[in-house]
Amino acid sequence: MTKTVALAATVGLASFAGTAAFAEYPEQPIEMIVAYSAGGGTDTAARTLAPFIEKYLGDGASISVINRPGAGGEIGFTELSQAEPDGYTIGFINTPNILTIPISRDTRYTMEDIQAVANVVYDPGAFNVLPDADFTTLEALVAHAKENPGEVTYGTSGVGGDDHLAALQFSRAAGIEMRHVPFSGAADVRAAALGGHIDMAVLNISEAIELVEQGELVSLGQMGEERWDGAPDVPTFKEQGFDVVMGSDRGFGAPAGIPQEALDALQQAIAQTVEDPEFLDAAAKQMLPLNYRDSAEFQAYLEHLGANLQEIWNETPWVE
Known part of the structure; x- marks a missing residue:
């Protein structure tokens, strides 16, 4: 595991320690929207993560993976953005797709509709x-x-x-x-x-x-x-000598307005997951390059990357 994962997970756990509100969430099943087909790499990673996040959310936590493929991810991202922001609908989101789709065409969602929860994978x-x-x-x-x-x-x-x-x-x-x-x-x-x-x-x-x-x-x-x-x-x-950083992130998002209690609990559970030896073994077998970012880091990263992608689009539109 990279130093980035270990440090971020440690910081994340420290910031959440002692928060009594965790006992109150979740009180009902959570749906995780995956914007791609069952059996693909994104879906496999999401289904690998889900039981560990359930484990660290506490007794009785349940996460169901819901596949909503189509339009390069737009269908699933749109459904995520329009869901009730109560903490019981989350999504496994991918870059750059979630950012490039609103840049390159009219959509029913923008990034203002989605709250970053935590990132798990960065595949350069x-x-x-x-x-x-x-x-x-x-x-x-x-x-x-x-x-x-x-x-x-x-x-x-x-x-x-x-x-x-x-x-x-x-x-x-x-x-x-x-x-x-x-x-x-x-x-x-x-x-x-x-x-x-x-x-x-x-x-x-x-x-x-x-x-x-x-x-x-x-x-x-x-x-x-x-x-x-x-x-x-x-x-x-x-x-x-080439200042080029580009790859694919896989992380978690939620509808904008998710309660802080739920956001904190999800971040803690994901931070604990990326430290779990059993998960690390599964990630290694799937060749998943781990790179944990907490909500604030992931949100800032998405904003920076989105601005960079908009600049690329302005200079070299990628429609062919």
Whole structure:
């Protein structure tokens, strides 16, 4: 577990210690909305977390996972935003989707409708190429792309996703132009890269690290603030001189106006979960890069990231 997780969880627990109100919440079952289909990575992570959060909420706590897939997450995020803000409807939310959807199209929700509860996962983006590619470092990629503008092809799991936005942000920072090839999912991106059909696979680091460890791909860098423990040999983009931080967060949100008592209890339960050895073992098996943020940290982070994504949209709209 990273120092960030341990420190944040410790601080979170200290701030909540001795609050008698926990005994009063929850008094009825809690529904957790997942804006994606059952069986996917987001759903699996949510269902792994739920029993641990129940455990730390106390005797009788019950959390039901409700899948509301569709429109890239918009259906589930909208339902979350419009639910009664009583603490009994929460959502497992993803970035950048929850932020980019209102930026790129008219929606029935805005981020003002959603209260950040806590973040659990941050899965940094990563650039990955074959070992015999024309470039195997970010510096060499930039040089090659400048010599061959628009010829470097990169695959992602779709327009407007974190992988696509990561490539746009890097291209802007490096002053290069590359050609986007969208696919329907990470598995297709990996297959295209391994088959030599694209020059580079832009994936979350957890989606690529097994192939990197097997020597089938080379990862040029990961886009976290610091290296993920699961990929300690892959340098960050920042280490290589490119101030690019992009990835996918998975955390919890609630309708704006959730009672403080419920917000505090949920934060404490999530903080305890990310310290639980049994959960840590399950997270490691699922290749989940943990990064706990409490409500205030997560809220500030979402606001900062949203402003950054709006700037990217203003300069390079990602509709293709």
